[in-house]
Amino acid sequence: MHIEPGIVHGAKLLLSYATAAGAATYVAHEGVRTLKTRELPMMAARAAAATAAVFVSFQILPHHPAGVSEVHLILGSTLFLMLGFVPAAIGLALGLLTQGLFFEPQDLPQYAMNVTTLLVPLFALQALAQRLIAPDTAYADITYKQALALSTAYQGGVIAWVAFWVLYGEGVSVATLANVGTFGIAYMSVVLVEPLVDLAVLAGAKALGRNRFVLARVYSA
Numbered sequence: 001m002h003i004e005p006g007i008v009h010g011a012k013l014l015l016s017y018a019t020a021a022g023a024a025t026y027v028a029h030e031g032v033r034t035l036k037t038r039e040l041p042m043m044a045a046r047a048a049a050a051t052a053a054v055f056v057s058f059q060i061l062p063h064h065p066a067g068v069s070e071v072h073l074i075l076g077s078t079l080f081l082m083l084g085f086v087p088a089a090i091g092l093a094l095g096l097l098t099q100g101l102f103f104e105p106q107d108l109p110q111y112a113m114n115v116t117t118l119l120v121p122l123f124a125l126q127a128l129a130q131r132l133i134a135p136d137t138a139y140a141d142i143t144y145k146q147a148l149a150l151s152t153a154y155q156g157g158v159i160a161w162v163a164f165w166v167l168y169g170e171g172v173s174v175a176t177l178a179n180v181g182t183f184g185i186a187y188m189s190v191v192l193v194e195p196l197v198d199l200a201v202l203a204g205a206k207a208l209g210r211n212r213f214v215l216a217r218v219y220s221a
Contacts, residue, residue, distance in 0.1 A: 002070050003110045003117070003162065008169035013109070015168070020112035023119040027089040034086050045213065046083040050091020051098065053079060058099050066186035068166045068179045073190055076122055076154045077147070078198050081139045082205065084215045085126050092118040113165050121157025128153045136221045140206040147195035155191045159184045 008016065035043065053075055063072045079088035093115050100108045107114065132146055133139070163180045170176050202218060205211070210219050 002104075002107055003113045003165050003169075004068060005106050005110060007068065008110070008113060008165055012169060013112070016110075016112035016116060016165075019116040019120070023116055023123075024093075026123065027086060027093075027119065030089075031086045034084070042212065043084075043087060046087035046215075047090040047094070049213075050079045050083050050087045051094040052091075054091050054095025055098050058095060059103055066183045068176075069162050069183050069187075071183075071186050071190065073193065073197070074118065074154075074158070075194070075197065076118070076158075077125060077150045077194055078201055080122065080125055080129070080150075081142075081198060082201060082214055082218060084217075085122070089119055089122055092122065117158055117161040117165070120161060121154045124157050125150055125154045134221075138220050139215070139218045140202045142199075142202070144195055144199060147198045148191070151191050151194040151198065155187060155194070159187050162187075 031043070057073050057075050061073055063070050065071075074092070076088065076092065079091055083091070096114055096118065097111065100111055129150060132149055133142055162183060166176060166180055205214050205218050
């Protein structure tokens, strides 16, 4: 989902700064609201775990070029279900930043675009989860169909934002649309894998028993 260097440049980068700032503001707002019922040290620990997971996924796990970007297993829905919205959002942002600072410095000019691409679909995932999963259902008891819907919403959002940035930066052409299509088709393969990861991780957490480090909703409504 990384936007390749040079696709968006110059004054057009200002839009990415605005979208990233808006996303960060929303996450901060949710963090302040959540802290009314959750201890800061636990949120920080969950955010650190999410950051490590994102870094491993982006830098260490297999990923390959596809059209205008790369295909990664992002684990957006997994982190959301296991650790909560705010830790997942912080982990996505910091994991991506860590990769850029230490391993992929050429991606730093695109950081605002990439973090927007990761975070805004998470907002949609949060809203969908509230509608799709009944209040009396523990996350460990969701079905594959529900996990698939969450993954599809998140990965579909990632694809949509990548397409937007590419078309915004390069304009509409047959070649650009073809490259965006190649990326989109390749990335949808992640949709089939991530729900299985979600269910496996949730089942593992349930089997191991209640743990304060994991979001309480995993075990009970």
